[in-house]
Amino acid sequence: MRAAHGADAVQERGVRLHADAWLLIRGWIPDVVRxxxxxxxxxxxxxxxxxxxxxxxxxxxxxxAD
Known part of the structure; x- marks a missing residue:
């Protein structure tokens, strides 16, 4: 797992997003964890x-997880 910030987070929520991924996102929170x-x-x-x-x-x- 990894945290994504800024443009990388936008990519994770957009062009890199797999159609079968499960999402728990809020539009006003810019950073994500994959x-x-x-x-x-x-x-x-x-x-x-x-x-x-x-x-x-x-x-x-x-x-x-460890």
Whole structure:
């Protein structure tokens, strides 16, 4: 998983967005976290979550996964 800011976050929500991705985004929150999924039973490739503290959210998810 990784946090995306600025133009990179716009790309994640736009031209890089996979049609099967799960989104939890708010238009007024510019940064996002992309969480890759590895579940053969689930066709969803990743989640995109908007966050005012994207770096902290990405670190918390990564810490929980360890």
């Amino acid at each position: 969480v890759e999924l590895d579940d053969p039973q689930d066709p969803t490739p990743y989640w995109i979550i908007s966050s005012r503290r994207a770096d902290e959210l990405a670190a918390a998810i990564a810490g929980a």
